[in-house]
Amino acid sequence: MLYVVCYDISDDKTRNLMSERLLDFGVRIQESVFECVLDEEAEERMVEHLDKVPLADTDRVRIYRICQNCVDTVRIYGPGEVTSDPAFYMV
Numbered sequence: 567m568l569y570v571v572c573y574d575i576s577d578d579k580t581r582n583l584m585s586e587r588l589l590d591f592g593v594r595i596q597e598s599v600f601e602c603v604l605d606e607e608a609e610e611r612m613v614e615h616l617d618k619v620p621l622a623d624t625d626r627v628r629i630y631r632i633c634q635n636c637v638d639t640v641r642i643y644g645p646g647e648v649t650s651d652p653a654f655y656m657v
Contacts, residue, residue, distance in 0.1 A: 568632040577600035
């Protein structure tokens with residue numbers, strides 16, 4: 567399943583922590599927007615990690631779950647493509 571995670575965090579340290587945590591689960595597509603291809607277990611782990619980020623009352627984080635039908639209709643202007651699960655992983 568594809569998840570889009572975006573945030574608006576004012577504190578540099580907290581914003582960097584959020585970014586570091588999200589890089590463990592997905593690909594940065596804009597400065598504060600990530601696409602993450604996750605199964606249910608990985609999504610739960612991601613949420614657990616993000617729950618530990620100390621947010622201020624004015625900070626905002628959103629996680630959107632994108633179904634395959636919706637992924638198929640995504641329009642991209644400019645370079646890039648929708649993040650997908652690779653056919654294999656090299657370790």
